[in-house]
């Protein structure tokens with residue numbers, strides 16, 4: 001029996017690596033989605049995760065191939081704020097603050113909820129019932145405190161909200177047999193611009209990381225995708241929040 005996957009934001013970065021790795025296994029049926037055809041010539045569904053019409057059409061497309069079901073949803077797509085990652089919360093001008101927070105929450109939280117809700121009927125048809133929300137250690141409150149990390153404000157706030165979103169789903173759908181997992185991939189060098197929040201923050205984080213995580217070897221490459229996928233499919237409890245190490249070691 002084929003295992004079906006729906007991966008958002010699959011035209012580049014970690015999402016693309018997930019699709020490539022999952023597709024190597026013939027027992028998987030992989031739907032990689034992107035929001036624009038221009039950026040996704042090899043993918044098979046279009047889905048801007050904030051466009052409910054596009055999402056419903058993508059879900060119908062999946063259902064027509066699988067017979068109405070889906071095993072695993074990977075909410076990978078995210079808005080990663082590239083312009084002002086260094087700013088601390090008190091350093092933002094008002095216009096950029098509103099713009100950056102709204103966009104980050106719109107994509108990283110609302111988009112994930114819209115996608116999940118549209119696909120729930122398909123997920124309910126299978127026993128796997130697995131949803132993986134790709135999050136970040138930057139959304140983890142204890143880690144932020146420990147790392148003393150003041151930057152990447154909109155992104156961190158949106159990922160913290162995503163973490164709560166995951167828990168709300170885990171609570172609500174527990175009795176139906178769902179597993180909602182938060183997975184933080186670690187720092188992965190997916191951006192050419194070294195100002196991506198994780199990478200830009202890396203230098204400051206790195207100073208702390210050296211003391212917090214003395215074995216940290218620096219940013220990972222996207223080839224790390226297969227390791228992440230193993231962590232995702234390992235037996236875990238509904239509502240878990242795991243790093244690429246399968247625990248709560250974030251770097």
Ligand SMILES: NC(=O)c1ccc[n+]([C@@H]2O[C@H](COP(=O)([O-])OP(=O)(O)OC[C@H]3O[C@@H](n4cnc5c(N)ncnc54)[C@H](OP(=O)(O)O)[C@@H]3O)[C@@H](O)[C@H]2O)c1
Nearest residue numbers: 009013014035048049076077078134135136187188190198
């Ligand atoms: N890289 C890291 O170090 C790191 C660390 C921790 C967590 N993460 C998380 O890992 C995931 C993947 O990160 P990444 O570095 O691979 O990101 P990335 O290279 O920036 O790719 C982001 C993906 O999300 C898509 N996307 C953005 N807005 C969208 C929307 N409204 N609808 C549909 N797709 C949308 C992008 O599509 P377009 O090409 O059309 O923009 C792209 O495919 C994200 O959830 C990120 O927060 C990454």
